[in-house]
Amino acid sequence: MANVKQKSIRKNFLWNTSLRILNIIFPLITFPYIARVLSPQGIGKVDFSMSVIQYFILIAQVGIPMYAIRECAKYREDKEKLSKTVQEILLINSVMVIISFTLFSITILNVGSLSNYKTLLVIMSINIITTCLGIEWFYQAIEEYRLITIRSVLVKFLSLIFVFALIKDDSDYILYGIILVLSVSLGYLYNFIHLNKYIKLFKRNSEYNFKKHIRPILVLFAMSLSISIYVELDKVMLGIIVGDESVGFYTAASKIVKVVLALVTSLGVVLLPRMSYYIENNMNEEVNRLIKKSLDFILLISIPSTIGIIMLSEPIIILFAGKEFLPASSTIMIIAPTIIAIGLSNLIGVQILISYGKEKITVLSTIVGAIVNFTLNMLLISKFKQDGAAVGTLIAEFTVLFVQIYFSINIIKENVNFKSIFHYLIGSILIGLTCLLFNHLISHLLIRTVFSISFSLCIYFFTLYILRNKIVYELANEIIKKYFKKFA
Secondary structure (H helix, E strand, C coil): CCCCCCCCHHHHHHHHHHHHHHHHHHHHHHHHHHHHHHHHHHHHHHHHHHHHHHHHHHHHHCCHHHHHHHHHHHCCCCHHHHHHHHHHHHHHHHHHHHHHHHHHHHHHHHCHHHHHHHHHHHHHCHHHHHHHHHCHHHHHHCCCHHHHHHHHHHHHHHHHHHHHHHCCCHHHHHHHHHHHHHHHHHHHHHHHHHHHHCCCCCCCCCCCCCHHHHHHHHHHHHHHHHHHHHHHHHHHHHHHHCCHHHHHHHHHHHHHHHHHHHHHCHHHHHHHHHHHHHHHCCCHHHHHHHHHHHHHHHHHHHHHHHHHHHHCHHHHHHHHHCHHHCCHHHHHHHHCCHHHHHHHHHHHHHHHCCCCCCHHHHHHHHHHHHHHHHHHHHHHHHHHHHHHHHHHHHHHHHHHHHHHHHHHHHHHHHHCCHHHHHHHHHHHHHHHHHHHHHHHHCCCHHHHHHHHHHHHHHHHHHHHHHCCCHHHHHHHHHHHHHHHHHHC
């Protein structure tokens, strides 16, 4: 393969959306079962351990994934340069894995509060190695989303079988941890085995240049660290301050939000390599076109999703996790608006600012967010438990977004479609009214939820079509033309 073929954004988006839909379906199938079998305490133990391990994975990766996507995307037309770049980054990553494992060993032997989780932590530490070998960033850089999706389907299907076959009671939380590790490790091993198909992985180069990678990697590491503080620290602080049960409640609420976020951020994942490529080649019109479409897509999904989750928080929690998790219904109402904040900050902070080489602004925003989140957690968790952590996350995410908007306003101001935002708000208000109506008309929980979601979706998109919203109107007309052409 002389060159890495440039894929179409539409195909990339469809493959990546398929993967995101899979990532939505998988927890919708497994978590309701796991939550009822393991209880909030069991879920709390597993998620607390995962959150601790994420910090050591973060050290091992030192900001490499985002940096590597950008750098490899630049050289995807030159196999020699691409191979050399991948080798340099992998060698840096390998050194950091050794350092991370050393720090993990010291921590687990000396921190008394982790003694009850030692078995789970040792099992999950395997992910520190496999995440390095997985090099997901390479396949994203060359826009090989087809391979990523097919691999994920196979691995998740196997995990699904293991979960229902092996997890039978609340003492199986360690076995559940093993399954989670395997679901990650098998996929990443598949990635590494196929890498030599695309580059000359084992061909030694005479002149390696590690120095040029160190500074930008460390800048992105600072950003990744600050993000992780308020993404993972909530669970860690909840576990230490108030116990596993609150971690379980918070996990249930955050998993539902992440299901929607997977769809909201699906387009953003395929944009970073393409955005970097356009900027590198001074294709400014294409850059603005991508930004405009991305903003529209994110707000199209995130605004109504936020309203829907707030209106249906109680039935969603009961159906998703069981009545035992009902205290999480207020938690999910609090963190639901983060769907909008994270969707937009993912576009502005990662896809736009990093593509323009303005990592320092993204780092600044996430550091500010981390400080806000940690401070609020310290003040609120002991009294309000999982709801206190949710408030801290909500305010932190919007703080990050506002800082990013302030420093990138010149890039995005001409790409904001206020008319479309008005359309989304009108449609979302109608979603709220629809949910209120069915709440009064139907008492059966499942039927009420199904009717509320179904009618809300129909009313929302019909409203946007009537208002001639650009995305919905053009897509609907395209589907209608294809349908009539097929049967004409």
